[in-house]
Amino acid sequence: MQDTGFSLGQLFPGAFPDDAERRVAGIAFDSRKVAQGEAFVALAGARTDGARFIADAAARGAVAIVSGQPRPAGLAPGIAFAEVSDPRRALALAAAKVHPRQPATIVAVTGTSGKSSVAEFTRQIFMALGREAASLGTIGIVTAAGADYGSLTTPDPLSLHASLDRLAGEGVSHVAMEASSHGLDQRRLDGVRLTAGAFLNLGRDHLDYHPSVEDYLAAKLRLWELLPAGAPVVINRDEPYAAEAAQAAAAAGHPVIGIGRGGDRLRLLSVERKGFSQRLRVAVDGGEVEVMLPLVGDFMAGNALVAAGLAIAAGEEPEAAVAALSGLKGVPGRLERVAEHNGGLVVVDYAHKPDALAAVLRTLRPYASGRLICVFGCGGDRDRGKRPLMGGIAAEGADIAIVTDDNPRSEDPAAIRAEILAAAPGLREIGDRARAITAGVAELQPGDLLVVAGKGHETGQIIGDRTLPFSDHETVRHAVAEISGRT
Numbered sequence: 001m002q003d004t005g006f007s008l009g010q011l012f013p014g015a016f017p018d019d020a021e022r023r024v025a026g027i028a029f030d031s032r033k034v035a036q037g038e039a040f041v042a043l044a045g046a047r048t049d050g051a052r053f054i055a056d057a058a059a060r061g062a063v064a065i066v067s068g069q070p071r072p073a074g075l076a077p078g079i080a081f082a083e084v085s086d087p088r089r090a091l092a093l094a095a096a097k098v099h100p101r102q103p104a105t106i107v108a109v110t111g112t113s114g115k116s117s118v119a120e121f122t123r124q125i126f127m128a129l130g131r132e133a134a135s136l137g138t139i140g141i142v143t144a145a146g147a148d149y150g151s152l153t154t155p156d157p158l159s160l161h162a163s164l165d166r167l168a169g170e171g172v173s174h175v176a177m178e179a180s181s182h183g184l185d186q187r188r189l190d191g192v193r194l195t196a197g198a199f200l201n202l203g204r205d206h207l208d209y210h211p212s213v214e215d216y217l218a219a220k221l222r223l224w225e226l227l228p229a230g231a232p233v234v235i236n237r238d239e240p241y242a243a244e245a246a247q248a249a250a251a252a253g254h255p256v257i258g259i260g261r262g263g264d265r266l267r268l269l270s271v272e273r274k275g276f277s278q279r280l281r282v283a284v285d286g287g288e289v290e291v292m293l294p295l296v297g298d299f300m301a302g303n304a305l306v307a308a309g310l311a312i313a314a315g316e317e318p319e320a321a322v323a324a325l326s327g328l329k330g331v332p333g334r335l336e337r338v339a340e341h342n343g344g345l346v347v348v349d350y351a352h353k354p355d356a357l358a359a360v361l362r363t364l365r366p367y368a369s370g371r372l373i374c375v376f377g378c379g380g381d382r383d384r385g386k387r388p389l390m391g392g393i394a395a396e397g398a399d400i401a402i403v404t405d406d407n408p409r410s411e412d413p414a415a416i417r418a419e420i421l422a423a424a425p426g427l428r429e430i431g432d433r434a435r436a437i438t439a440g441v442a443e444l445q446p447g448d449l450l451v452v453a454g455k456g457h458e459t460g461q462i463i464g465d466r467t468l469p470f471s472d473h474e475t476v477r478h479a480v481a482e483i484s485g486r487t
């Protein structure tokens with residue numbers, strides 16, 4: 001055999017004692033994607049078990065199998081086999097060897113809300129300080145050259161390592177990435193050489209996947225285990241579960257950079273709202289820095305300071321990192337001002353969970369001298385417990401709330417809306433999202449503010465298993481043009 005590919009001993013140390021020298025062309029974790037000569041890693045998933053597809057993988061040319069279960073009877077004797085305790089981790093560590101290059105500095109942020117914002121702010125701070133930087137998460141991979149959209153917040157390990165390898169090859173030295181709880185739980189980031197991590201907050205989400213809040217928190221705090229000994233972590237001290245996150249960090253030997261009003265390294269002394277910007281006074285290691293942050297919202301100020309904390313954790317000079325906040329640009333679909341109509345303002349935001357919706361309505365209230373109007377819905381095939389909570393939050397926080405469809409996926413959209421309305425029977429209901437947005441725009445009077453929540457940057461609406469083109473931004477602009485034309 002040619003000396004190409006990788007040895008099993010190199011990819012899966014210790015797992016193949018009798019076949020360590022045997023070479024494979026690559027790895028796959030989906031039998032349908034196995035190429036001739038590759039190793040197949042069988043993963044137990046949420047819907048099915050990869051072990052059921054070992055024969056399929058072999059038929060497609062797999063020459064080695066890694067599984068959490070014993071060797072199946074009937075597997076051809078020529079195929080190497082290893083039973084391992086954690087196939088997902090084995091896959092991630094092997095993926096890091098197949099795609100070996102990684103940017104020298106990689107920081108990761110976890111939390112229920114704010115990860116995309118923090119990852120992107122951190123990239124912008126690195127760039128402002130002269131680094132070649134990228135961010136990676138829900139909005140895709142963002143570099144100085146533009147954005148490349150991906151489908152998951154934390155991609156599967158093979159795609160993730162392929163991306164990191166490509167970025168390193170393109171000269172990117174600094175990456176800020178999102179660590180979703182699914183990603184952490186499924187070991188998608190194991191094998192990423194992290195420099196520092198951050199914890200933002202914990203609110204209700206994904207309790208369809210995690211059996212309890214404790215389990216959800218534990219998944220997030222796995223991030224600390226992925227950091228090398230002594231690596232710093234950033235924690236927003238003002239947010240829920242900050243104390244638990246700090247305790248876990250201390251137990252794992254990570255120094256904490258605390259930020260926020262209760263922070264230590266970056267302590268927020270005061271916030272003064274100035275139109276759509278805010279003047280922050282921040283105590284930085286004993287000194288004091290004043291910076292004009294060109295973004296609205298208390299929670300965005302917190303996100304921005306976490307980003308500065310991550311830059312500091314990665315070795316940047318603290319005062320310069322904080323000063324760089326003056327150049328931050330908002331993330332698409334996060335508290336983004338998209339149009340004005342009849343003296344009212346329209347904002348698009350990605351709030352699709354209770355805490356985010358509450359934070360957004362609270363944040364936008366001062367910008368509505370008139371009424372605060374909210375168009376929102378909830379995604380299908382996701383944590384149902386969020387629905388009545390979000391109904392209640394919208395009823396309380398907005399003057400007019402219109403319940404509409406988000407991404408119904410496989411669920412009946414009317415049933416999703418009914419679950420939202422259960423907690424807030426008085427709300428208006430317009431299933432068709434475009435019509436609901438148009439109705440919201442038509443309500444606008446001078447001083448009113450309309451927030452269209454839930455889909456942010458998304459460019460499609462998932463109905464059944466089809467994704468139809470849909471953009472809240474375009475729909476808002478279209479509605480404004482249509483209504484302006486009518487009057």
Ligand SMILES: CC(=O)N[C@H]1[C@@H](OP(=O)(O)OP(=O)(O)OC[C@H]2O[C@@H](n3ccc(=O)[nH]c3=O)[C@H](O)[C@@H]2O)O[C@H](CO)[C@@H](O)[C@@H]1O[C@H](C)C(=O)N[C@@H](C)C(=O)N[C@H](CCC(=O)O)C(=O)O
Nearest residue numbers: 029030031043045046047048050053152153154156180182
């Ligand atoms: C519930 C979940 O997270 N699922 C993810 C998981 O799939 P899974 O392992 O559970 O898949 P499964 O369908 O049960 O199949 C088990 C195994 O059998 C294999 N298989 C299956 C069929 C076959 O013919 N042959 C075969 O080999 C599959 O490839 C898989 O390895 O691992 C896959 C590869 O990494 C992911 O693509 C998939 O994400 C699905 C598509 C998804 O929608 N995930 C969402 C919920 C998600 O991960 N979201 C987070 C959080 C976002 C946030 O913070 O809000 C994210 O990071 O994006």
Ligand SMILES: Nc1ncnc2c1ncn2[C@@H]1O[C@H](COP(=O)(O)OP(=O)(O)OP(=O)(O)O)[C@@H](O)[C@H]1O
Nearest residue numbers: 112113114115116117138299334349350351356359
């Ligand atoms: N620190 C925060 N606290 C509460 N809500 C926030 C915070 N930051 C952002 N949000 C709200 O959450 C929404 C999503 O923000 P962002 O995309 O930055 O978070 P995320 O954690 O990446 O979300 P996702 O898990 O869906 O990718 C925003 O549009 C805003 O409504």
Ligand SMILES: N[C@H](CCC[C@H](N)C(=O)O)C(=O)O
Nearest residue numbers: 352378379382406407454455
């Ligand atoms: N990463 C989140 C995005 C949700 C976006 C929202 N528009 C929805 O479809 O519920 C998830 O997969 O749960």
Ligand SMILES: [Mg+2]
Nearest residue numbers: 115116138153
């Ligand atoms: Mg995100």
